[in-house]
Amino acid sequence: MSIRSVGKIYDPEGVHVVALKDCSLEIAAGEFVAIVGPSGCGKSTLLNTIAGFDGLTSGEILLDGEPLATVDKDPSPGPDRVVVFQHGALFPWKTVLENVTYGPVVQGAMTEEEANTRAREMLSRVGLNDIETAYPGQLSSGMQRRVEIIRALINNPKVLLLDEPFRAMDTVTKSASHQYLLELYDATGKTIFFITHDLEEAIFLADKVLVMTTRPGYIKKTLQVNLPRPRQYSMLASEEFLAMKAQLVEAVHEEAVKAFEAGEREMA
Amino acid sequence: MNPYIVLGLLLMAALAVGAWQQKKKALLYEISWGHQIRKTLTSKSFLLQLGGFVAFILTWEVTVKTLGLPWFNRLPGPWECLLEWLSPDPAYGISIYTEDYYTHILYSTYRATTAFVLATLLGVPMGLLMGWSRKFYDYSYPLVELIRPIPPLAWVPLAILILPGDEPAVIFVTFLVAFFVTALNTLLGVESIDESYFRAARCLGADKRRLLFDVVLPGAMPFIFTGLQISMGAAWFSLVAGEMIAAQYGLGFLIWDSYSLIQYPVIVIGMATLGVIGWISSAAVRSVGRKLMAWRERELFGA
Amino acid sequence: MARAATMTSASFGYKTRKFFMSKHFTRGSLAVIGFFALWQAGSMGLMPFMHAIPTPVTVAGAFWEFMCTGKYWQSWMDSTLRVGYGFVAAQILGIPLGLGMGWNRNFKDFTYPLFELMRPIPPLAWVPVSILFWPTNESSIAFITFIGAFFTIVVNVLGGVSAIPRQLVDAAVSFGASPRQVFWRIVLPATIPSIVTGMMVGIGITWNVVIAAEMIAGNTGLGRLTWEAYLAGYTPGIIVGMISIGLAGYVSSMAVKMIGDWLMPWKKVF
Numbered sequence: 008m009s010i011r012s013v014g015k016i017y018d019p020e021g022v023h024v025v026a027l028k029d030c031s032l033e034i035a036a037g038e039f040v041a042i043v044g045p046s047g048c049g050k051s052t053l054l055n056t057i058a059g060f061d062g063l064t065s066g067e068i069l070l071d072g073e074p075l076a077t078v079d080k081d082p083s084p085g086p087d088r089v090v091v092f093q094h095g096a097l098f099p100w101k102t103v104l105e106n107v108t109y110g111p112v113v114q115g116a117m118t119e120e121e122a123n124t125r126a127r128e129m130l131s132r133v134g135l136n137d138i139e140t141a142y143p144g145q146l147s148s149g150m151q152r153r154v155e156i157i158r159a160l161i162n163n164p165k166v167l168l169l170d171e172p173f174r175a176m177d178t179v180t181k182s183a184s185h186q187y188l189l190e191l192y193d194a195t196g197k198t199i200f201f202i203t204h205d206l207e208e209a210i211f212l213a214d215k216v217l218v219m220t221t222r223p224g225y226i227k228k229t230l231q232v233n234l235p236r237p238r239q240y241s242m243l244a245s246e247e248f249l250a251m252k253a254q255l256v257e258a259v260h261e262e263a264v265k266a267f268e269a270g271e272r273e274m275a
Numbered sequence: 276m277n278p279y280i281v282l283g284l285l286l287m288a289a290l291a292v293g294a295w296q297q298k299k300k301a302l303l304y305e306i307s308w309g310h311q312i313r314k315t316l317t318s319k320s321f322l323l324q325l326g327g328f329v330a331f332i333l334t335w336e337v338t339v340k341t342l343g344l345p346w347f348n349r350l351p352g353p354w355e356c357l358l359e360w361l362s363p364d365p366a367y368g369i370s371i372y373t374e375d376y377y378t379h380i381l382y383s384t385y386r387a388t389t390a391f392v393l394a395t396l397l398g399v400p401m402g403l404l405m406g407w408s409r410k411f412y413d414y415s416y417p418l419v420e421l422i423r424p425i426p427p428l429a430w431v432p433l434a435i436l437i438l439p440g441d442e443p444a445v446i447f448v449t450f451l452v453a454f455f456v457t458a459l460n461t462l463l464g465v466e467s468i469d470e471s472y473f474r475a476a477r478c479l480g481a482d483k484r485r486l487l488f489d490v491v492l493p494g495a496m497p498f499i500f501t502g503l504q505i506s507m508g509a510a511w512f513s514l515v516a517g518e519m520i521a522a523q524y525g526l527g528f529l530i531w532d533s534y535s536l537i538q539y540p541v542i543v544i545g546m547a548t549l550g551v552i553g554w555i556s557s558a559a560v561r562s563v564g565r566k567l568m569a570w571r572e573r574e575l576f577g578a
Numbered sequence: 579m580a581r582a583a584t585m586t587s588a589s590f591g592y593k594t595r596k597f598f599m600s601k602h603f604t605r606g607s608l609a610v611i612g613f614f615a616l617w618q619a620g621s622m623g624l625m626p627f628m629h630a631i632p633t634p635v636t637v638a639g640a641f642w643e644f645m646c647t648g649k650y651w652q653s654w655m656d657s658t659l660r661v662g663y664g665f666v667a668a669q670i671l672g673i674p675l676g677l678g679m680g681w682n683r684n685f686k687d688f689t690y691p692l693f694e695l696m697r698p699i700p701p702l703a704w705v706p707v708s709i710l711f712w713p714t715n716e717s718s719i720a721f722i723t724f725i726g727a728f729f730t731i732v733v734n735v736l737g738g739v740s741a742i743p744r745q746l747v748d749a750a751v752s753f754g755a756s757p758r759q760v761f762w763r764i765v766l767p768a769t770i771p772s773i774v775t776g777m778m779v780g781i782g783i784t785w786n787v788v789i790a791a792e793m794i795a796g797n798t799g800l801g802r803l804t805w806e807a808y809l810a811g812y813t814p815g816i817i818v819g820m821i822s823i824g825l826a827g828y829v830s831s832m833a834v835k836m837i838g839d840w841l842m843p844w845k846k847v848f
Contacts, residue, residue, distance in 0.1 A: 060474055084477040096475035100493035100570045109489075110479035142570040162479065323687035331692050349710045413605035418613055424831070425824035428790040429801070432808030432816045437631065452786075508698070512783075515700040516790040527703065531794070534706030546703045553698030 028223035041213035049224030059084035089159035104139040149180040221266035278361035367538035394453030402461020445517035453506040460502025464495030500564030640814035657799040664723025672731035680739025726787035727780035738772025774838035
C-alpha cells in the first residue's frame with residue numbers, strides 16, 4: 008500500500024482542523040506496520056481514510072498499485088480492509104458464530120453453511136470453538152478482541168487494520184493478545200496496520216514502527232525493527248530492544264510535549 | 276359469596292405468591308425456606324414498605340371516615356370501597372361480580388391495545404427510517420415538530436368530527452400520543468448506536484439496506500422498548516381522558532359517570548383498576564422486551 | 579450519526595448561514611409547504627373525508643379574529659397560570675421527594691410502594707376525586723396538573739440520584755465532606771440533568787392534562803375555548819384552539835429548556 012502526501016482537513020471552511028498534512032508512507036505486502044504518536048495526532052484519521060470511512064482533502068492512497076482513494080474519489084469501506092476497533096465492535100445482539108460469519112455471508116462470498124464451517128474451523132484453531140453460541144456481552148474483553156480479529160480475517164482482507172485494539176486491557180490480557188496476534192500473523196502472513204500508543208507493544212509486534220507528529224500529522228520517523236520472528240518475550244529486555252525504545256521515546260516525547268502545550272493553548 | 280371470604284381468599288393468594296418468591300430467594304442464597312421467610316419479614320426494608328402502605332390506608336380511613344375532616348369527608352373511605360368491590364350485590368352496580376365491571380375493563384383494554392399496537396407498528400418504522408436515512412429525516416422532522424406540540428387531547432373535538440363515531444376518535448387520540456413517543460424514542464435509540472457498529476458492518480460488506488436490519492434495528496431495541504413502556508403509559512393516559520370526554524363504556528367513562536351519579540366508591544374502584552391494568556400492561560411490555568433482548572441479560576460473572 | 583461541533587464565536591454565524599443554505603433546510607421547507615398545500619387542496623374538496631375541515635386560509639382568518647378578542651388572550655392567561663401552578667408545585671414537592679427517596683434507603687422503603695401503586699393511575703382519573711376534595715374549581719384543576727408533572731419528576735430525580743457514580747461521593751468523603759455537604763454539593767448538582775429532563779417531560783404532560791381538564795370540567799382557558807368551538811360547531815375555532823395550545827406548549831418547553839441550559843452551563847441539554 009502506498010500512502011502519498013495524504014492530507015485531511017476537517018470542516019475546511021469552518022473550524023479548519025488540519026488533521027493530516029503531507030503524510031506519506033509505504034507498506035509492503037505482508038508487512039506488519041505500527042504507528043505510534045500522541046493522542047489526537049491523527050493516527051485514527053489516517054486509519055479512517057484507509058478504511059474508507061472518511062475522504063481525503065489532498066494526496067492519494069494506492070492499494071496494489073490501484074488508486075484506492077484520491078481527492079475526487081471517496082473510498083468506501085470494504086472487506087479488503089477490515090478494521091478491528093478500539094472498544095470492540097462485535098455486534099452484541101449476535102452470537103460469536105453469527106458475528107464471525109457475518110462478513111462472508113453478507114457479501115455472498117460463501118453460503119451460510121460454508122461460512123459456518125469455515126468459522127468453526129478458524130475458531131477451533133485458536134481454541135475458541137466452545138464459545139460459539141455465546142453473546143459478546145458474556146465474553147471477557149480479551150476473548151472479544153480475539154473473536155473480532157477472526158471476524159476480520161475470515162474475509163481474507165488485503166490489509167488488516169487495527170485501531171488500538173488492546174488499549175483497554177490489563178497487562179496480562181494484553182500480552183496474551185500479543186501472542187495471539189503474532190501467531191496469526193506468522194500463520195497467515197497478512198499485511199497489518201496497527202495503531203497504538205504503547206511503544207513497547209509497537210516494537211514487539213511490528214516490522215516497522217512509524218512515529219506520527221502531533222497535529223497536523225505526518226510521519227516523522229521510521230524505525231525498522233530487525234528482531235527475528237517468531238518474537239519471544241525475552242526480547243523485551245534485550246539491548247537492541249531497549250535501544251529502539253529509547254529512540255522512539257525521544258521522538259514521541261517531543262511530539263507529546265507539543266500536543267500538551269497545544270491543548271493548553273486551546274483551553275486558554 | 277360473603278365478601279369477607281373473598282377477601283380472605285385474596286389475602287391467602289397474595290401470601291402464597293410472597294412465599295413462593297421467598298423460596299426462590301432461599302434457593303439462591305442456600306438457606307432454608309423458613310429462615311428466608313423469617314429474614315424477610317423481620318428486615319427493616321420490608322417492615323418499612325409494609326408500614327408505609329398501611330400508614331397510607333389508615334390515614335385515608337381516619338381522615339375520611341373516622342374524623343370526617345372538612346375537605347376529606349366527601350370522599351369514600353378505603354374499607355367502604357373494598358367492600359363494595361367485593362360485594363355480590365353492590366349498591367352502585369359495580370363489583371367483581373357484576374358483568375358491567377368487566378365490560379368497562381374490556382372496552383378500555385381493547386381501545387388501549389388497538390391504539391398501542393397501531394402506534395408501535397407505525398411508530399417504530401418511522402423512527403428507524405428517520406434515523407437511518409438523512410433524507411427521510413429532513414422531510415419528516417419539521418412535520419413531526421409541527422404536529423407534536425399539539426396536545427393529543429386537543430385533537431378530540433376534531434377527531435370526533437372527522438372520524439365516523441366516537442370509538443375511532445378516542446382510539447385515534449390515544450394512538451397519536453403513543454405514536455409520537457414511540458417514533459421519537461426509536462429515533463433516539465438509533466442515534467445512540469455507537470458509530471463503530473456501523474463502520475464494522477460496512478467493512479464487512481453491508482450495504483445500506485443491510486445496515487437497517489442488522490445494525491439499526493437490533494441496536495435501537497433497548498431504547499425502543501423503553502419507549503414502548505412510556506407509550507403504553509401515555510396511551511392509558513390519553514385513553515382515560517378521551518373516555519371521560521367522549522365515550523360510552525370504559526374505565527375513564529366509569530369514573531366520570533359515577534362521579535355525576537354520586538356513586539363515589541366506584542370512582543376509587545375504577546382508579547384502582549386502572550392502576551393495576553396499567554401496571555400489568557407495562558410489565559408485559561417489559562417482559563417481551565427482556566425476551567427479545569436476551570443478549571443483554573446474560574452477564575459474565577466476575578469478568 | 580454523531581453531530582459534534584466545536585463552536586467558536588466566529589463560526590456560529592457561518593454555521594447558521596450554512597444551515598439555511600443546506601439541502602436539509604430545503605427538504606424540510608418543501609415538506610412543510612407540501613403539507614399546507616395538501617391541506618388546502620384536500621379541504622377544498624379533493625379528498626372525501628376532509629369535507630368537514632376548513633382550509634388553512636379560513637383558519638388563518640379565524641385566527642386573526644380570535645386574536646382581536648380579549649377572551650382569547652384571557653384564555654391564554656388562565657391556562658398558563660394553571661400550568662404554572664401545577665408544574666411549580668410538582669417541582670417543589672417532587673424534587674425533594676425524589677432526592678429523599680434516592681438518598682435515604684429507609685425513606686424510600688416507606689414511600690416507594692405507595693408511589694409505585696399510584697403512578698399508573700392516569701392523572702385524569704383523579705378528576706372526580708380532586709373535585710370532591712378541593713374547595714374551588716381552580717384548585718381542583720391545579721391539583722390534576724400537579725399529579726401529571728409530579729410522578730414524572732420524582733421518577734426522573736430518583737433515576738438521576740441512583741445513577742450518580744459512586745466515585746463522586748467517595749471522592750468528596752475522602753476530602754472530608756460531611757453527609758450534608760455531600761448532599762448539597764455533590765448529589766444535588768449531579769442530579770440536575772435528570773431534574774431538567776423530568777421538567778421537560780413534565781411540562782408536556784402538564785399541558786396535556788390542563789387541556790383535558792379544561793375540556794372536562796373547566797370554565798375558561800384554551801382547552802375550554804376549543805371545546806366551546808366544538809360545541810358551537812365552529813370548526814375553524816377548533817383548529818385555532820389546537821394551534822394555540824400547540825404554540826403554548828412549545829413556548830413553555832422552550833422556556834424550560836432555557837432554564838435547563840442556565841442551570842447546567844457545563845452541559846448542553848440536548
